[in-house]
Amino acid sequence: MYSIKPGRGPSAMGAIGGVAAAIFGVCWTIGAASMGAPWFFVLFGVVFVGLAVVGIAYNFHNAMQRDRMSSFDITTGQEEGDPVARALGYDPRADDERPGRRDKEERRRFDGDFCPFCGAEASRDFDYCPKCGKDI
Numbered sequence: 001m002y003s004i005k006p007g008r009g010p011s012a013m014g015a016i017g018g019v020a021a022a023i024f025g026v027c028w029t030i031g032a033a034s035m036g037a038p039w040f041f042v043l044f045g046v047v048f049v050g051l052a053v054v055g056i057a058y059n060f061h062n063a064m065q066r067d068r069m070s071s072f073d074i075t076t077g078q079e080e081g082d083p084v085a086r087a088l089g090y091d092p093r094a095d096d097e098r099p100g101r102r103d104k105e106e107r108r109r110f111d112g113d114f115c116p117f118c119g120a121e122a123s124r125d126f127d128y129c130p131k132c133g134k135d136i
Contacts, residue, residue, distance in 0.1 A: 015060040
């Protein structure tokens with residue numbers, strides 16, 4: 001099965017950018033409060049810091065998840081593993097236990113290079129039709 005995931009690198013950079021945004025928001029809030037700016041300038045700084053903290057948490061969570069690769073990898077379970085995931089202690093063999101995965105020895109239900117349901121071209125290594133999504 002194919003999936004598109006936000007990558008480890010972009011997520012880590014998003015977390016770093018969030019830290020910079022949070023620092024800017026804190027400086028903005030302190031500066032606005034100390035200069036006697038109207039209340040909505042101070043409130044803007046507080047909201048800015050809050051959004052930055054949420055962004056940091058989201059991006060850090062993405063960066064530390066299993067199987068995160070580059071920007072927009074379209075991945076299958078048969079590709080090479082993620083070296084950072086191995087360094088974080090994730091067992092690459094655990095991927096084979098995900099639901100919907102087939103053993104390499106198990107064959108497709110239908111032979112051929114085309115889907116028997118819709119006629120779309122489907123490579124022999126596809127378990128599901130790329131057009132209609134049916135189990136072939």
